[in-house]
Amino acid sequence: MTISDALHRLLLDNLTTATILLDAELRLEYMNPAAEMLLAISGQRSHGQFISELFTESTEALNSLRQAVEQAHPFTKREAMLTALTGQTLTVDYAVTPILANGATMLLLEVHPRDRLLRITKEEAQLSKQETSKMLVRGLAHEIKNPLGGxxxxxxxxxxxxxxESLRDYTNVIIEEADRLR
Structure with missing residues (x-):
């Protein structure tokens, strides 16, 4: 069973994972719609552009990509900071897989945005802290209320x-303050 090029293209275009294909000189060969959305650029207009014209990361990252082409060695990078052409900074994880095609090595980049996940994790931690604080305050209020009643x-x-009767002024102050605290 052979799968046609049109079906391959259809599959890649419908992935939710941002997928970028670079040639041996690190120029854009293909970018799926998820990558276009992530980087806010057009794959057709950017075809043939050098990777640093699409987004920037670091000199070390560029060297790692060149090394991946030369040695056909895959690698994964976690929480990389990419700067898109729009100036937006993105935190992403990406996997680089060298692919041998027509005697040349191409690189397949699978890019997973982390900003949303990091924000959700941070919000969950904040909610957990708020819940803990609420329970602590409730417990403290309970511990104060019991002896106050006594x-x-x-x-x-x-x-x-x-x-x-004049001495009762002092006990009235105690009663009023206990009522106010309660």
Whole structure:
């Protein structure tokens, strides 16, 4: 069973993973729509452009790509910072796979954006901290409320036992402050 070029193209065009194919000189051969969306550039207009004209990362990354072509050695990079032509900085993971085609080595880049995942992880951690704080405050309020009720009750009993009405001013202050704190 042979799969036609049109079917290959259809499959690549419908992937949600950003996929970029570079020739041996690190010039763009193909970019699927997911890569176009991620980098905010047109694959057709960018065809033949050098990789650093599409996005920039670092000199070391460019050297790693050249080395991948020369040695046909695949590699993966985690949390790389790409700067798109628009100036937007993207945090991505990408895998580079050398492919031998017509006697030349091409590079297949699979790019996975991490910004959204990192933001979700950060928000989840923040929600967890808020929940922990809420539970701590509830526990603290409970621990304060119980002895406060005991102090209020003791002040009421003491007020009944006091011989002079003027001394009850002090117990009334205790009762009022306990009510206010509660």
């Amino acid at each position: 102090s209020r009750g003791a002040a009421q009993l003491l007020a009944r036992e006091l011989p002079e």
